[in-house]
Amino acid sequence: MKYRNKRSVKRAKKASLACVECGSRNYTITLGASARTTRLEMNKHCKYCKKHTKHRETK
Numbered sequence: 458m459k460y461r462n463k464r465s466v467k468r469a470k471k472a473s474l475a476c477v478e479c480g481s482r483n484y485t486i487t488l489g490a491s492a493r494t495t496r497l498e499m500n501k502h503c504k505y506c507k508k509h510t511k512h513r514e515t516k
């Protein structure tokens with residue numbers, strides 16, 4: 458097995474949080490080192506819906 462770039466293995470994962478009501482991606486988050494299998498859900502303010510809505514993690 459060849460590993461040319463050992464340092465590039467550790468990568469921060471990025472994900473977007475999208476409003477479940479209008480679908481717009483309002484937030485970008487960086488996931489920590491711990492790999493997550495479940496999808497994140499948060500209550501955030503959506504500027505398009507002009508209220509707090511549920512935001513779900515998308516890729």
Ligand SMILES: [Zn+2]
Nearest residue numbers: 476479503506
């Ligand atoms: Zn929205």
